[in-house]
Amino acid sequence: MSAEVPTPPPGTRRSRPSFLNSNRRQVILFAVLTLLLSGATVWGGRVWLRDSETLTFAVGEANGPEARFAAKLAAMLRATSSRLRLRIIPNADNTRALTQFDRKLADLAVLRTDAKIPPRARSIAILEHDVLMLISPGDKKIKSLAELKKKKIALLTSSSTNLAFVRKVLEIPEGSDTNARLQLAPANSMIDKLFTSGGYGAVIALDHASAIVRDKSFEQSARRAPFTVNALDESTALTRRYPGISEETLATGLLSSTPQIPDDDLDTVGLHWLLVGQAAIPANTAGELARTIYENKAELALDDGFASKIEPADVDKSAFVAAHQGVAEYINDTSKSFLERYSDLLYLAVAALGVIGSIFVGLYTKVTRVAPEKASELATAILDIGERIAEAKTMEALEGLQDELEGVLRGAVIGLRDGTISSDGLDTFKLGYEFVRDEIGMRRESLKRQGGHDDNVVVVKTAQSA
Known part of the structure; x- marks a missing residue:
């Protein structure tokens, strides 16, 4: 080679190209935005899923245990930030409250097992x-x-x-x-x-x-x-x-x-x-109500001791009053209560991450990403060198073109390593490089013949050039 290509001093570290830093910042930004927007989506979904649901509770006289328990339950649901709310419907006595429940005018009621059991009554708790x-x-x-x-x-x-x-x-x-x-x-x-x-x-x-x-x-x-x-x-x-x-x-x-x-x-x-609910109450609503009662039963005991030892509903198939489906599911599989409670939000989080992440990936790859230079685009510089070969009248001029060609090659190798140049069109680049390199070789031989130089002179000249 006619000229020595300068190399960076040992121990020096080549700085990262600006466009790669830009791409890296974009990836980090899009990742953060994906997490933030997914979190906002899940939060909005949680608010939507926790939209308050009101259940009507038919009770007897105001000073009776049913009415006092209903009032305690309503207060406890508010205190625990439950999505469930109670609307208490007072009656002259508990018999009329059960009649109201039987006519589907109330979602909840309290009954004693010697009373006439409405056919759609399902047990929530004892x-x-x-x-x-x-x-x-x-x-x-x-x-x-x-x-x-x-x-x-x-x-x-x-x-x-x-x-x-x-x-x-x-x-x-x-x-x-x-x-x-x-x-x-x-x-x-x-x-x-x-x-x-x-x-x-x-x-x-x-x-x-x-x-x-x-x-x-x-x-x-x-x-x-x-x-x-x-x-x-x-x-x-x-x-x-x-x-x-x-x-x-x-x-x-x-x-x-x-x-x-x-x-x-x-x-x-x-x-x-028994605290009973209509069979038509959604399973997740009945299960959530039962879970809230079981987990906070100490707060539901009345001053005279009524409901001081609340027990889960009897889920046995032979129970006198069948347990509500949602209550039975909760009691029989409490180990999955967390997943049951948050499964909708987990699915929403996964879906949000997938959709929002796909949008940002598409936006980055198609719009905002600064793409590396293709190897085929460097062929233009090589061909430009090839067009100037015929104008080189001296060995010094030809060696200058050789240096330019080697510089383009070295830059391509470094770019492929650093990622500033993509491998797209690498075969085209290789073909152009070999073609121009051969053209320079043939031009060198031509200049040797025209100048009467022998091989030794050429060697000396090359050494001097180096």
């Missing part, structure tokens, strides 16, 4: 248990319901509606003379007083399990005059005969710790208070 206790004076035990029917009975309860339930358990028909033996005790009556002054041979106490635990009057009566709580041996038969009745257990020491009453776990019967 709010409370009512427990029946059969009590006899002293250490006298009542062995059967048949024996109980022969005694004068006082019904100690906070609700007069329980009278009909006890008649059903004792199988006392309406208008029977036996009705005289079953009398509603005055409110707040003491057990020992009913036995001593009332002349009753048995007392049936029926109330919320949460209220019984809090009631200290049983322990006070037991200290004044002992009494016995009897097991109801017919409990299994009664639950089979009357599907709305449930088997319950009276735990040891439930009524009194000193003395301990009862002195052992006893079988009895009772009722469930």
Whole structure:
């Protein structure tokens, strides 16, 4: 080669071409914009998906447990920023509330399992248990319901509606003379007083399990005059005969710790208070409502203890009131609750990333990207050198063209390495380079013959040029 091509000093680093820096900045900018716009899309989708949904809740009298529970639930939904809202519809009593529910004029209601169950009612949660206790004076035990029917009975309860339930358990028909033996005790009556002054041979106490635990009057009566709580041996038969009745257990020491009453776990019967919803409520709505209730049940307990131990709905197929489909799905597969809760947003995020990313990729590749120079475009510079070969009259001029050609080649090699030149048209560049290189060689031979130089002179001249 006639001239030495200068090389950069060792250790120096070639700066990145400006257009490559521009492309890199564009890629970073588009990536950031993709994430920001996808996040904005997901946020907007979350707002849209969480658009509030209002459920109507039919309740009985304002001071009843159903109305007070509904008010607590409505407040709790607001406090937890749930998308669900409640509109409470008051009624004169719970029977009318259930009628309203049965006519599809309400989405939610509270019912006791001895009530007439609307066919479209589906269980959301078990709010409370009512427990029946059969009590006899002293250490006298009542062995059967048949024996109980022969005694004068006082019904100690906070609700007069329980009278009909006890008649059903004792199988006392309406208008029977036996009705005289079953009398509603005055409110707040003491057990020992009913036995001593009332002349009753048995007392049936029926109330919320949460209220019984809090009631200290049983322990006070037991200290004044002992009494016995009897097991109801017919409990299994009664639950089979009357599907709305449930088997319950009276735990040891439930009524009194000193003395301990009862002195052992006893079988009895009772009722469930259920929060029910219309079967037509969407599964995700029912599931979200159930999840919110289960996770915040401590905040839903009333001051008198009602709903203090909320339980999940019975999802068994043989349940007296079937669980709502959305509630059953939540209870049976709680490990997937997170994915179920956010699956729509995850799908939206993936879709947003795909669409927005594709738009920016297309915009970058087709519009904003500064493309590297094609190798075929360098052929123009090579051909320009080739056109000037014929004008080279001296060896020095020809060597200058040789240097230009080698400079173009070196620039192409460096550009291919750095990415400033693409490989498009590389074959064309190679063909042009070889053609011009051969033309320079032939022109050199021609000048040698014209000048009478031999090979040694040429070698010396080349060395001097170097």
